[in-house]
Amino acid sequence: MATDSAAPAAPAPARRLLLLIVPALAVGVASALILLGVSLLAEAFQDVLWETLPDALSIGGYSSLWMIVMLTAIGLVTGLVVRAVPGRAGPDPATMGLVDPPLPPLVVPGLLVVTVLALAGGVSLGPENPITAANIALAFWAGRRLVPDAPAELWLGLAAAGTIGALFGTPVAAALILSETLASTPGAGALWDRLFGPLAAGAAGSLTMTLAAHPSFDLSLPDYPGPHWGDLLSAVVITSAGALLGLAAVYVFPLVHRGFRALRHPVVAMTAGGLVLGLLGALGGHLTLFKGLDEVKTLAADPDGWSAGEFAGMAVVKTAALVIAATCGFRGGRIFPAVFSGVALGLCAHALVDAVPVSLAVTCGVLGILLAITRQGWLSLFTAAVLASDMDLIPLLCVATLPGWLLVTGRPLMQLREDGTPMR
Numbered sequence: 001m002a003t004d005s006a007a008p009a010a011p012a013p014a015r016r017l018l019l020l021i022v023p024a025l026a027v028g029v030a031s032a033l034i035l036l037g038v039s040l041l042a043e044a045f046q047d048v049l050w051e052t053l054p055d056a057l058s059i060g061g062y063s064s065l066w067m068i069v070m071l072t073a074i075g076l077v078t079g080l081v082v083r084a085v086p087g088r089a090g091p092d093p094a095t096m097g098l099v100d101p102p103l104p105p106l107v108v109p110g111l112l113v114v115t116v117l118a119l120a121g122g123v124s125l126g127p128e129n130p131i132t133a134a135n136i137a138l139a140f141w142a143g144r145r146l147v148p149d150a151p152a153e154l155w156l157g158l159a160a161a162g163t164i165g166a167l168f169g170t171p172v173a174a175a176l177i178l179s180e181t182l183a184s185t186p187g188a189g190a191l192w193d194r195l196f197g198p199l200a201a202g203a204a205g206s207l208t209m210t211l212a213a214h215p216s217f218d219l220s221l222p223d224y225p226g227p228h229w230g231d232l233l234s235a236v237v238i239t240s241a242g243a244l245l246g247l248a249a250v251y252v253f254p255l256v257h258r259g260f261r262a263l264r265h266p267v268v269a270m271t272a273g274g275l276v277l278g279l280l281g282a283l284g285g286h287l288t289l290f291k292g293l294d295e296v297k298t299l300a301a302d303p304d305g306w307s308a309g310e311f312a313g314m315a316v317v318k319t320a321a322l323v324i325a326a327t328c329g330f331r332g333g334r335i336f337p338a339v340f341s342g343v344a345l346g347l348c349a350h351a352l353v354d355a356v357p358v359s360l361a362v363t364c365g366v367l368g369i370l371l372a373i374t375r376q377g378w379l380s381l382f383t384a385a386v387l388a389s390d391m392d393l394i395p396l397l398c399v400a401t402l403p404g405w406l407l408v409t410g411r412p413l414m415q416l417r418e419d420g421t422p423m424r
Contacts, residue, residue, distance in 0.1 A: 027143075132160055
């Protein structure tokens with residue numbers, strides 16, 4: 001009897017997934033390197049603007065005068081760059097989300113330039129939105145030329161995952177965020193088949209960033225002493241307060257955007273926005289400037305260093321600065337400044353009631369405001385959890401997510417349509 005000695009062929013799905021590994025790793029590494037390059041350039045430029053230059057002029061780098069002058073100047077310069085570069089550095093940032101369709105590649109250089117200006121100049125926005133948009137544009141452009149038969153969605157998913165993995169230092173963040181997107185997208189195949197390539201890209205991006213820059217979201221908060229019945233009430237109240245603060249920002253977002261749009265010129269709008277940001281910085285102090293990741297570690301290192309009123313003031317000022325920066329035309333993301341607002345709000349709660357553990361208050365404040373501003377449940381829960389790195393907090397955070405989500409679901413998003421109306 002004849003026998004077939006040939007080895008059985010690998011199943012088609014497995015073969016298809018194996019073919020994704022090389023492009024996924026390449027896109028993930030490239031995404032992390034672009035993020036790292038922009039971050040390092042922004043940090044070097046920040047030192048010049050906020051240390052070298054004011055020292056040479058014998059002016060306090062974080063004096064009220066310098067903050068107002070510098071942010072107004074950054075608004076003016078950024079507006080001029082936006083006007084001059086091809087594609088005006090992309091669409092109105094108020095209309096863009098974290099993961100959007102690819103931009104034309106000619107837009108990318110200008111987008112990266114204005115991102116560096118915003119990060120270095122003290123604007124209350126993070127790098128996540130513009131870097132993700134730039135990486136998606138470049139991956140889509142290169143991928144369509146190297147593998148023209150591959151679906152366009154592949155390159156979008158790989159670049160988004162690689163960037164998110166690099167931003168958060170773990171591929172888990174990319175998998176969680178993209179799982180929410182993929183769950184609502186019709187398509188063949190199991191969820192993990194669709195996550196395979198993005199997870200590989202996210203792993204490559206996060207490992208590249210970890211090896212090159214060693215990023216950390218851990219705030220070294222005091223150890224959580226363990227759950228108590230009172231902590232359940234505290235978690236619900238603080239998360240709800242964070243969600244309400246975030247919703248307040250969401251509801252004023254289109255109104256403020258309409259006001260800046262009425263100025264009819266990006267240079268005028270961004271100069272005015274920079275002036276307002278400088279005034280807010282003078283009001284809230286220098287910790288309310290920049291994207292907020294380094295500044296939030298300063299707050300967390302000294303939970304008793306400010307009064308409840310000062311923490312509340314910083315939370316409100318940072319949230320207002322986020323709204324101004326995102327509506328006047330600056331390119332940047334909203335996650336990192338929202339984290340600062342949530343941490344400040346949580347420390348305010350601890351200062352008001354010192355029986356509330358610091359780690360619980362901080363993580364719940366961040367959870368609530370991220371639920372409102374991002375409308376991403378997994379992202380909000382993950383970000384809050386990694387700030388404390390304490391597994392005992394996870395059950396409380398999961399419970400606190402429920403009333404927080406009830407407050408924000410069905411509400412407008414912090415993202416506008418082309419006509420200026422809020423998306424839902």
